[in-house]
Amino acid sequence: xxxxxxxxxxxxxxxxxxxxxxxxxxxxxxxxxxxxxxxxxxxxxxxxxxxxxxxxxxxxxxxxxxxxxxxxxxxxxxxxxxxxxxxxxxxxxxxxxxxxxxxxxxxxxxxxxxxxxxxxxxxxxxxxxxxxxxxxxxxxxxxxxxxxxxxxxxxxxxxxxxxxxxxxxxxxxxxxxxxxxxxxxxxxxxxxxxxxxxxxxxxxxxxxxxxxxxxxxxxxxxxxxxxxxxxxxxxxxxxxxxxxxxxxxxxxxxxxxxxxxxxxxxxxxxxxxxxxxxxxxxxxxxxxxxxxxxxxxxxxxxxxxxxxxxxxxxxxxxxxxxxxxxxxxxxxxxxxxxxxxxxxxxxxxxxxxxxxxxxxxxxxxxxxxxxxxxxxxxxxxxxxxxxxxxxxxxxxxxxxxxxxxxxxxxxxxxxxxxxxxxxxxxxxxxxxxxxxxxxxxxxxxxxxxxxxxxxxxxxxxxxxxxxxxxxxxxxxxxxxxxxxxxxxxxxxxxxxxxxxxxxxxxxxxxxxxxxxxxxxxxxxxxxxxxxxxx
Numbered sequence: 195x196x197x198x199x200x201x202x203x204x205x206x207x208x209x210x211x212x213x214x215x216x217x218x219x220x221x222x223x224x225x226x227x228x229x230x231x232x233x234x235x236x237x238x239x240x241x242x243x244x245x246x247x248x249x250x251x252x253x254x255x256x257x258x259x260x261x262x263x264x265x266x267x268x269x270x271x272x273x274x275x276x277x278x279x280x281x282x283x284x285x286x287x288x289x290x291x292x293x294x295x296x297x298x299x300x301x302x303x304x305x306x307x308x309x310x311x312x313x314x315x316x317x318x319x320x321x322x323x324x325x326x327x328x329x330x331x332x333x334x335x336x337x338x339x340x341x342x343x344x345x346x347x348x349x350x351x352x353x354x355x356x357x358x359x360x361x362x363x364x365x366x367x368x369x370x371x372x373x374x375x376x377x378x379x380x381x382x383x384x385x386x387x388x389x390x391x392x393x394x395x396x397x398x399x400x401x402x403x404x405x406x407x408x409x410x411x412x413x414x415x416x417x418x419x420x421x422x423x424x425x426x427x428x429x430x431x432x433x434x435x436x437x438x439x440x441x442x443x444x445x446x447x448x449x450x451x452x453x454x455x456x457x458x459x460x461x462x463x464x465x466x467x468x469x470x471x472x473x474x475x476x477x478x479x480x481x482x483x484x485x486x487x488x489x490x491x492x493x494x495x496x497x498x499x500x501x502x503x504x505x506x507x508x509x510x511x512x513x514x515x516x517x518x519x520x521x522x523x524x525x526x527x528x529x530x531x532x533x534x535x536x537x538x539x540x541x542x543x544x545x546x547x548x549x550x551x552x553x554x555x556x557x558x559x560x561x562x563x564x565x566x567x568x569x570x571x572x573x574x575x576x577x578x579x580x581x582x583x584x585x586x587x588x589x590x591x592x593x594x595x596x597x598x599x600x601x602x603x604x605x606x607x608x609x610x611x612x613x614x615x616x617x618x619x620x621x622x623x624x625x626x627x628x629x630x631x632x633x634x635x636x637x638x639x640x641x642x643x644x645x646x647x648x649x650x651x652x653x654x655x656x657x658x659x660x661x662x663x664x665x666x667x668x669x670x671x672x673x674x675x676x677x678x679x680x681x682x683x684x685x686x687x688x689x690x691x692x693x694x695x696x697x698x699x700x701x702x703x704x705x706x707x708x709x710x711x712x713x714x715x716x717x718x719x720x721x722x723x724x725x726x727x728x
Contacts, residue, residue, distance in 0.1 A: 287358035294351040299436035380452040403427025529584035535614035540703035546570020553612040641723035645684035
């Protein structure tokens with residue numbers, strides 16, 4: 195799908211549709227090695243904590259809801275005798291499925307407001323779904339019944355509707371007034387393959403509504419708060435950008451109203467900026483915006499709405515952290531007997547391809563990790579710096595070296611080599627654009643997603659595997675329903691802490707599972723889940 199899409203105006207002409215991610219559905223495999231069989235499902239029914247709904251934890255559970263939709267692909271419908279075939283009580287909140295990749299909040303408003311006033315929309319970009327809350331239950335009834343009788347199109351593609359199990363979408367502000375907004379938006383950047391700075395967000399948001407202040411923070415992944423001049427500006431920005439990509443195929447925006455009504459900025463730099471106080475001293479070197487095109491691929495319409503938000507991927511890179519650009523990370527604080535090249539690969543491969551790993555003989559507990567590019571190094575720093583692994587806190591930073599050279603190779607305490615080349619391994623997860631687009635960049639969490647496991651492996655087998663490798667066992671276990679034709683299974687493992695999950699992933703990621711009479715072993719694959727708990 196081309197990322198170049200024209201602006202689509204709603205009836206009032208105030209919203210525009212931005213290009214959407216080149217992302218497969220969440221039920222697709224994250225990636226399968228050559229020769230592996232079966233399909234690994236990503237975490238069905240998961241969504242970020244900010245989108246959780248009362249009574250159902252993580253929005254609409256795909257597993258629970260599967261039986262509630264009609265026998266058609268997703269279509270809502272009623273039996274001929276008028277009985278509701280899905281047995282869900284009516285609700286002002288409608289669950290929308292089957293959305294196209296290019297859809298944003300404004301498209302849903304444009305298509306569904308004919309059924310009645312809409313007071314809130316929650317996008318689920320990874321699942322191509324959304325929740326739409328109408329002001330009145332009668333409007334939701336009309337939407338669901340109409341969708342059962344005739345096709346309803348959203349952004350040019352037929353969508354499917356059913357009542358949500360929730361009566362109201364949870365939002366962080368003004369719980370007593372469902373129609374209220376806020377001039378401060380909370381942006382969650384999903385799958386952040388490239389650096390997100392104040393310059394990037396200002397360029398994206400300001401054409402839609404005047405931006406006053408921006409603050410970026412890295413607590414649960416990468417999030418930002420953007421304060422607009424008015425509530426109306428924030429509403430327009432939320433509708434136009436909620437569900438859109440900043441860069442083609444990645445950095446997807448999920449937008450909610452924030453709790454604060456005003457942001458306090460004390461310095462102007464890459465992570466915070468007050469545009470009403472240009473005299474604030476910039477601390478640290480600037481981060482140049484990734485190149486924007488000079489042609490019609492990015493221009494303003496008569497209502498100051500970008501035709502698109504997906505910029506081209508950069509051909510050259512600049513410094514993000516103040517260091518000279520480098521694809522080599524320096525990692526210190528490594529446990530002397532429990533960390534080796536393979537275990538570093540197991541952890542760092544979640545954020546980019548790994549070319550080479552070398553421990554430094556002159557600096558014990560320190561290694562150089564050559565990654566696919568400087569953006570991978572930035573992702574590793576963002577998510578792995580200061581985490582604890584085997585009781586020691588890692589320090590991850592950009593190295594002055596531009597390549598890892600296999601000199602002064604020696605034996606580590608566990609007997610393995612201090613240097614290893616991973617350039618040709620099939621376990622790298624960013625080797626192609628299609629492969630990289632299936633990875634969900636996620637910070638460490640207490641829940642691991644496992645996949646590519648043979649069906650004969652049970653919960654007890656996985657617990658025994660943890661015991662045999664002297665790592666903590668999981669406290670909760672969930673296996674996803676596999677398709678009848680699938681030859682592998684997947685699921686979730688919850689641990690007592692994030693630290694325990696990190697250690698298990700470091701040791702067991704890419705473990706070779708051999709089964710009796712099997713010709714080739716299965717490679718156990720682990721990644722951090724988007725769920726905080728099961």
